[in-house]
Amino acid sequence: MEASALALHRLFDTLLTAYGPRHWWPAPTVPAMMAGAILVQNTAWSGASQAVERLLAAGLLDSWPQLLATPEETLWALIRPAGFFRVKGERLKALARFLIDSGGDHDALFRLETPALRAALLGVHGVGKETADSILCYAADRPIFVVDAYTKRIFSRLGWCDDAVEYDALQRWVMDRFSGDAQRYGELHALLVEHAKLHCRTRPRCDGCPLLFCLRHPRMIP
DNA sequence: GACCAGGCACATC
DNA sequence: GATGTGCATGGT
Numbered sequence: 553m554e555a556s557a558l559a560l561h562r563l564f565d566t567l568l569t570a571y572g573p574r575h576w577w578p579a580p581t582v583p584a585m586m587a588g589a590i591l592v593q594n595t596a597w598s599g600a601s602q603a604v605e606r607l608l609a610a611g612l613l614d615s616w617p618q619l620l621a622t623p624e625e626t627l628w629a630l631i632r633p634a635g636f637f638r639v640k641g642e643r644l645k646a647l648a649r650f651l652i653d654s655g656g657d658h659d660a661l662f663r664l665e666t667p668a669l670r671a672a673l674l675g676v677h678g679v680g681k682e683t684a685d686s687i688l689c690y691a692a693d694r695p696i697f698v699v700d701a702y703t704k705r706i707f708s709r710l711g712w713c714d715d716a717v718e719y720d721a722l723q724r725w726v727m728d729r730f731s732g733d734a735q736r737y738g739e740l741h742a743l744l745v746e747h748a749k750l751h752c753r754t755r756p757r758c759d760g761c762p763l764l765f766c767l768r769h770p771r772m773i774p
Numbered sequence: 775g776a777c778c779a780g781g782c783a784c785a786t787c
Numbered sequence: 788g789a790t791g792t793g794c795a796t797g798g799t
Binding site for chain 1: 777778779780781782783
């Protein structure tokens with residue numbers, strides 16, 4: 553195996569040993585996962601999860617038409633803990649409209665092949681690459697690696713890439729070297745987030761960081 | 775009270 | 788194509 557692939561696998565094994573399986577995505581149903589992917593945008597999961605729970609309790613994740621028919625102010629009040637409630641409310645409605653137009657629910661939508669499904673999701677207002685890939689990996693069970701701000705920060709702090717690395721370049725680099733199913737890709741992403749929360753905040757806490765051995769690798773990601 | 779969090783669309787250059 | 792800005796709450 554190539555050196556960069558070995559380094560990536562060692563990183564995964566080390567994080568798995570250090571933190572254990574993360575059991576992501578932390579939402580009970582497919583619609584809750586999809587809504588959660590919108591609600592967590594640029595927000596801590598603690599706030600997003602409250603919003604998901606409130607939508608579930610209100611029954612709005614049992615029926616996309618019902619969510620779409622909910623008055624803005626009602627929706628805003630429910631998702632307020634996630635922040636950006638006006639834009640996220642609009643994005644949830646765009647997602648609902650999309651699912652209704654796609655045949656009513658995610659079962660119809662998820663019959664698409666992965667590239668077509670990704671393109672369709674990216675066509676929804678408020679769904680960018682990270683949100684689309686989160687839905688693909690965790691809700692639609694597709695083998696896709698999700699890149700996020702934490703992922704970029706970890707790899708750039710290790711010196712493996714520049715901090716301005718592009719989403720597609722980092723995703724491609726990982727997926728070319730780390731094969732597996734959706735569960736395995738999801739685990740890698742979840743472990744990276746867990747690690748970043750402990751050691752790679754804006755003020756780094758490198759004491760006890762299990763990844764210090766990775767620093768000896770030179771820049772590897774274009 | 776400042777800083778930060780599992781993005782995205784849009785305006786402007 | 789690159790860069791800047793608005794969106795908002797809740798935890799540390």
